Amino acid sequence: MPELVPTDFHATVVWMGKVPVNRPDIRSESIRSARLGYAGFEDDYHGGLTRPSCVRVKSQYALGTDIRNTRQLSILAAEELAAIAADIGIDEIDPTLLGASIVVEGIPDFTHIPPSSRLQAGKGTTVTIDMLNGPCNWPAKEIEKVAPGHGKGFKAAARGKRGVTAWVEREGWLSIGDTLRLHIPGQRAWVHI
Secondary structure (H helix, E strand, C coil): CCCEEEEEEEEEEEEEEECCCCCCCCCCEEECEEEEECCEECCCCCCCCEEECCHHHCCCCCCCCEEECCCCEEEEEHHHHHHHHHHHCCCCCCHHHHCCCEEEECCCCHHHCCCCCEEEECCCCEEEEEEECCCCHHHHHHHHHHCCCCHHHHHHHHCCCCCEEEEEEECEEEECCCEEEEEEECCCCCCCC
């Protein structure tokens, strides 16, 4: 019996980007298409099979501990980006300012899809969702540079809308316009929280 359940929810890839390895800030650079390898996007700051641990996992590891890289990609929803922009009083948020890898459209409450869900393209390229991507101050600083007075509200506005981190489960190409089908784990929610 399959443990991952295909859903009728589909997302369209509406934007893609890579964060340069020798980055001066968190900004990504827009791309139209790329091959996803098991280490993520080639020549991407967040790529690699392993990574040094960061504040996201400080309860488990000392900073800089070598761990499996489940943060190869930062995936956001266009709908949630629009809501954040409205909350901080600007027309739109350029995904490059957030260091985004992929922006999708079409799955409601995207940031809260279950961890371990899969997004699978028709060609088979598949990414696994690790967890929600908590908001931080780095995007706020980039937003402030292009929209003075508006960046400071980013962290609060982005809580619960910052998208997810993910890693590559099956290699392949991904392009703007591709459709991704959501597959979710077939287990019930844990009732002890």
